[in-house]
Amino acid sequence: MPTKTANRKSDFFLVEHFRHPDHVSVMEPYPILHYPDPRLRLKTRTVERVDDEIRQIFDRMLLTMHEAPGIGLAAPQVDIQKALIVIDISEKKDQPLFLANPKITAKSGHKTFEEGCLSVPGIYAEVERAENITVTALDYDNNPIEITTDGLLAICIQHEIDHLKGKLFVDYLSRIKQQRIRKKMLKMEKITQTA
Numbered sequence: 001m002p003t004k005t006a007n008r009k010s011d012f013f014l015v016e017h018f019r020h021p022d023h024v025s026v027m028e029p030y031p032i033l034h035y036p037d038p039r040l041r042l043k044t045r046t047v048e049r050v051d052d053e054i055r056q057i058f059d060r061m062l063l064t065m066h067e068a069p070g071i072g073l074a075a076p077q078v079d080i081q082k083a084l085i086v087i088d089i090s091e092k093k094d095q096p097l098f099l100a101n102p103k104i105t106a107k108s109g110h111k112t113f114e115e116g117c118l119s120v121p122g123i124y125a126e127v128e129r130a131e132n133i134t135v136t137a138l139d140y141d142n143n144p145i146e147i148t149t150d151g152l153l154a155i156c157i158q159h160e161i162d163h164l165k166g167k168l169f170v171d172y173l174s175r176i177k178q179q180r181i182r183k184k185m186l187k188m189e190k191i192t193q194t195a
């Protein structure tokens with residue numbers, strides 16, 4: 001999901017990860033796939049464990065998301081078919097949440113929220129989701145965790161988990177709206193390609 005207010009574009013490629021202050025690596029953001037790219041529909045595989053290889057993907061996903069800028073990113077959006085999501089809804093962008101194999105184990109209530117998506121730039125629409133959720137996952141250090149939450153974080157987790165199943169927030173809208181968005185996206189893509 002995109003950051004709603006910001007429209008910031010910085011070009012830092014030198015990233016100092018907060019967990020490894022002594023380790024400085026040159027990293028570039030992943031290109032983000034845009035709707036209606038069929039690769040966004042590919043289903044993901046769960047990971048066996050969160051090892052260094054997965055952590056590297058997590059780090060690069062976080063960079064990609066912060067650069068966009070956004071508050072949530074799922075691996076299929078960067079053409080990686082693994083069950084990985086990165087979320088950071090904090091204002092200072094310093095509280096990342098890394099979830100591998102996230103699974104919603106309980107949900108209740110209803111909440112309608114105007115959502116957006118880094119893969120559907122410029123489009124916002126109201127989607128109804130569960131208000132409270134409990135989710136299990138593996139964290140950055142391969143520890144099993146369970147989170148019970150509501151509000152924006154609950155919305156964001158549900159949005160990103162949908163991506164892992166090849167589902168997009170536009171799928172919740174009427175056919176007419178979906179067609180309109182599809183046309184707009186294809187037109188935009190053409191303009192960027194010829195620019």
Ligand SMILES: [Zn+2]
Binds near residue numbers: 117118119159160163
């Ligand atoms: Zn999205």
